[in-house]
Amino acid sequence: MSDLIGNLVGTLGVDHHQAEGAAGTVLGLIKQNAPEGTLDGVVAKTPEAQGWMDKAAPALTGGGGGLGSLLGGGGLGGLGSLGGLVQGAAALQTVTAALEKLGIPSGVAAQAIPIVLSFLQTKLGDKSFAALTSKVPFLQELSGSQASAAGGLAGAFGKLF
Numbered sequence: 663m664s665d666l667i668g669n670l671v672g673t674l675g676v677d678h679h680q681a682e683g684a685a686g687t688v689l690g691l692i693k694q695n696a697p698e699g700t701l702d703g704v705v706a707k708t709p710e711a712q713g714w715m716d717k718a719a720p721a722l723t724g725g726g727g728g729l730g731s732l733l734g735g736g737g738l739g740g741l742g743s744l745g746g747l748v749q750g751a752a753a754l755q756t757v758t759a760a761l762e763k764l765g766i767p768s769g770v771a772a773q774a775i776p777i778v779l780s781f782l783q784t785k786l787g788d789k790s791f792a793a794l795t796s797k798v799p800f801l802q803e804l805s806g807s808q809a810s811a812a813g814g815l816a817g818a819f820g821k822l823f
Contacts, residue, residue, distance in 0.1 A: 664710055666781040673777060674770050683721075683764040684771065686714030687757050688778035690722050695798050704785045721760035753800040775804055 670681035689711055693701050705712045754772060761771035779801070783791040795801040 664708055666708070666778065669777055669781070670774060674766075674773055676766055676770065680761075680764045680766050682714045683718055684761055684766065684774040685711070685778055685781075686716070686718030687721060687760045688775055689782070690715040690718045691753060691756060692782070692794075692798060692801065694722065695800070696794060697797055700794055700797075703790070704782060707785050718760065721763055722756065751803075753804060779804060 666685055667678060667681045670676060670684055671678060674681070674684070676684065689701065689704070693715060701711070754775070757775060758768045758771045761774065762768060766774070782794075786794065
């Protein structure tokens with residue numbers, strides 16, 4: 663079992679299948695929205711990650727279009743940080759909905775995101791992870807929640823309202 667899957671199982675109290683689904687969903691969403699080849703280094707270092715993403719792909723493409731409709735067409739590009747916030751909310755909703763199909767409650771699903779992002783940062787390195795977050799605006803919001811599973815996005819919404 664990979665370190666990531668073991669961490670998800672131990673921290674979230676989910677089973678092995680659910681942990682793989684969580685990892686694949688988050689990584690798959692990033693892969694869908696990042697420049698081509700961005701996660702190649704991660705897959706080279708953790709070959710099973712491709713399998714996790716392949717298994718999660720149907721949940722990310724089915725029902726409601728996921729995040730793709732938000733990112734397509736440049737609809738949020740001119741909104742600056744608000745665009746990243748909205749995309750972050752959409753990404754969180756997409757991940758949560760996909761993981762609920764695996765029997766993972768929404769609160770637990772939200773806790774999976776910072777764990778997977780921390781894994782990704784470790785595999786890519788700080789410089790490459792920073793470059794990735796600059797190219798995928800919703801990652802700036804989601805990675806802001808790494809310090810606290812309930813922080814980042816929720817705190818940002820609190821500031822808006």
